[in-house]
Each structure stands twice: as C-alpha cells, then as structure tokens.
Amino acid sequence: MHHISRDFVVYSLDSSHKPVLEIESGDRVLLDTWDARSGTINSTADLLLRPHPVGSNPATGPIRVRGAEPGDGLAVHIEAIDLAPSGFLAVKKGEGLLASRATEFATRIVPIVDGTVHFGELRFPANPMVGVIGTAPAGDGISTGYAGAHGGNMDNKHIGVGATVYLPVSVPGAGLGLGDVHGAMGDGEITFIGLEIQAQVTIRVELLKEAGFQRPLIETAEHWVTTGDGESLAGAARMAAGEMVDLLQTRLEMSFEDAYMLMSAAVDVQICQCCEPGEFPVTTRAVVSKGILP
Template sequence: MQIIQDQVYAFSKNNKPATTAVPGEVLQFVTKDCFSNRITDETVTMATLDYGYDGANPAAGPVYVEGAQPGDVLVVDIYNIEVADEGTVATDDHCGPLFEGTPYRSKKVPIVDGMAQFNEVKFPINPMIGVIGTAPDGEDVIDGYVGAHGGNMDNHLITKGTRLYFPVRVPGALLQMGDVHAAMGDGELCGTGIEIPARITVRVGVLKNFELHWPVLETFGPEGRWYVNASGQEYNEAVMAAAKELQRLLMRITGWDATDTYMYMSLQSDVEISQGCKPCEVQLSLRIGTPKLSQFGPLVG
C-alpha cells in the first residue's frame, strides 16, 4: 500500500503528483491538522497563526490516478480514518454567528478509547474528512475553500464506509485530502471541529465518461442515501446549485420530467448544512440527501 505524506495547500492543476495510482489501488494519506500542527498547546491561538495560502488546511497528495481524464468521475471509497490521541478546537475573531465578543481560545481535546473528553463531558468520536477533492481546471483553490471540485466541504458524513464521486477536470484527477476532524457538528458553528492529525485509507476508482458537476456522496445499508454536495457564498446560491444537480441526476435515472422530479425532491430530499460558520469568508457548504431508488438503479454510475 502506498503511503502519501506530501502536503499541499491548494487544489491546483499545476501541483506535482506525490505519486501515481491505478484504479482499484488502496492508498493511505497521512495528514496534519488544519493548523498544520502549529497549535502545540493551549497558549497558542489562531491570533498568532498565518492562515493564508501556505498555512491552513494542508492536504496530503496529490495522487495522479491513471486513466482518469476530463469528463470522467473519480470514485473514492473510505476504508478507515485513524486519528491521533489528541485534537484541538479553537476560535478566532471573524468566524461563526457568535464571533463578536468571543475571544481567541485554543482547547486541547484528548481522545481515549474512541471517546473525546471536552471539559467534564465525554462523547464518542466520529472521524471525518474535512478537505477532499480533485484539481480544478481553472484557477487554484486554497485548501480552506470549497467548490465544485470538492475541497473544504466539511461534511461530517465523509467518514469510514462512505463513497465519494468527484468530477475529473484535469488528467489524473489529482486527488488530495486532509483536515480530519475527530468530531464536528453540522454547521461547524465556531469554525473548527476537533482538528486532528490522521491516517486515511481509501481505494480509488474511475467511472468513465459520466457527466457530474458537483461532488456526490453515497452511504450504504438499509438507510443508504445519495447526497449532492454544493456551495455558494450565500444559502440561496448553494441550495440552487445542489438542487439543480440532484434534479438532473434523478431525471436521468427515472425518466420523470423536471416538475415531477422537483415535487418528489420536496417530499423525500433533505437539505443539510455541512459548514455554515458565517460571516467567515469561506463559502457555505451544504448537501441535499435523497433515498436510494433501487427500482431505477444508481444515481451515479
């Protein structure tokens, strides 16, 4: 199994691949926390950190996947996420609805036997990947930002046992990932989860010649669902993008017209906020989930 440890701070078609993989190969990405492991103790806060192009949300990679070409879809199965034994949650002066009057603070959160210890409260961890995606074919996108390529989606469903589908826009796709959280609530209200170094084990695949505009996530089991992930500077922009893509994909498999599909979505599809710590400059990230329709086949594929 190849182990990828190189770190990059933007999704870019110009990033030099850390390695090359073939479809079906299992890889392990070794990641730093979103602070580049620079908050060494609680005396260090985000006030002292350079959070620019080369300071935030480092991602391991990128990986050039053989056979992935523009117009294809990169498939990523998440096999495991192993986290360190301590993470960090922190506040800054511009992020989240309660930023006014909230001081800079860093808090170390121990992880013991799968449980996080926050002050006197213990709760189970749910390791998830905050930043994951492929390279855009246009301008670089800093790892802390989100877009149609993926990036900083901060979707707590991106965890062990899920499958992701990304549009391929450059040869080799250039997959990279990082910003693991041991736990994070929907919305990520103060702008951070339990930020933590990790080892992520995935399998990569390629779906040839499939039109996809935004990343899609698939969950499994009796309650398995499909989720279209989209973003925008404001809620209405993000929800319109996700709804249009879900509508298009559902129409393709069901044969329904746009209006019937729209009505069905209103009955069975849920809008969920992934990351919405406004007024932070990072775009709002959301997902629209819909039940699997076994009689029609997969939404993507």
C-alpha cells in the same frame, strides 16, 4: 498498499503541483494527514492569533491516477479513518457565526479515547470525517480552504468511513488530494474550527472513464448526497437541491415536477458549513435515502 506521509502536502488543488504518487485504478492508498493548522496547535497556549504562515487545511498529495483524462471521474472509497489521540477546538476573536460574542481567543486540546470525545467532563462519540477532498480544477488552482465543482473544503460529515466520493476529473491524472480530518464536527462548523486532528486515511481509488461528473456526489450505505457551495446560504442550498432534483429525474426517469414534489416530501437540504455567511462561502448538501433512490 501505497503510503504517502504528511511530509507531502499542498495548500491548493492545482494542476501545477507535481504528483507525489502515481496509481492505477483500484489501488489502495494510506495517507497521513495533518490537522488544519499543520500540527502547530499543541496546547491551550497556542491561540489562533494569526493565519498559518503557509496556509490552512493542508491536503496530502497530490495523487496522479494513470489514464485519468478530462471528462472521466474518480470514485474514492473511504475505507478507514484512524485518528490521533487528541485534536483541538478553538475560538478566534471576532470570527464565526457568533462573531460579535467571540471577544476572546481560546483553544482546548481534546482527547479521543476508544472512539469517545472527552470535552472536559462531557463525553460524546467521535464522528471521523474528511473535510477536504478533491481533484485539481482546470485553469487556476483553488485554495484548500474553499469548495467548488472540484470538491475541496466541503466539510460534509457524510464523508466518513464507508462513504464513496465521486469527483470530476478536469486535468490529466486528476490531481487528487485529501486532508482536514475532523474527529467530530457539528453541521455549520460555526466557530470556523471543527475538532481538528491528525489522522491516517485509507482510500481505494477507481477511475470511471467518461463519467462526466460536473460536481461531487457522495454515496453512503444508506444515502445519496449531492453538494452545493456559494457566497450565500440561499445560493448554496439551491445548488445542492438542484443537483438532487437532476439526480432524481435521471435515475428515476421522472419529470421535474414529480422530482421537485418528491424532494419536498422526502429529501433533506442541510447545511454543512456556515461559519460566517456573507463573508465566507457556505457549503450545503441534499440527502435522499436509498430506500427511495437505490
């Protein structure tokens, strides 16, 4: 198995970045990831008073997949997410979904012990997930703070252990990067900050020739998940729903009308991240059971 340390990170997904590793289809890689602030938040005194000097959401990589060409796809299997002993939660003054009520900066260091989050006296299960995963887009690079057709900062909690993320390849070699792991995150991530934590993520990468993916698609043991993003919640929700209706039409060979009706009865359209809608892009998903779509 290959290994990439957290010494090799990028703050954008961009074809101009030199790959730190070249792999074959089917190879496994262990990636060490920073938290969203590159290890700079270590106590309650470390407040998010200013942006990180380099950038947020560092992604480990990029990885070049030998033989990957535009029009191909990647299947990235998330085999394991091993969390550091603690991470952080924070409030940034004047930011987030409840910005008008966030009048102070605050940081909390949060231990995770045997898969359980210790939030003061409260206890709840950790839910490790990958916030940022994507390939390099054609043309200009995109900050790891943003999502798009290439993947990126989707903040989709279905991207956990056992999930497979299907991604488009837009440039030779793909330029795969991954980071921004959360120990837990509520849908919405309403403060801008999930339980940010360093981790080790084990993946297996398959090259799918001529897959023709236009956007990320996520498969779990129980669900298929389409993705959306946009400046508005309405636009992002329509994108995820539109991707799902297309998937149902194609896979189940049904009309738009039947797929649309089926979605209204059996598909959930959900928010992934809406920390400041109208000011920061929203990410969404549509989720269907494999009992309906095998």
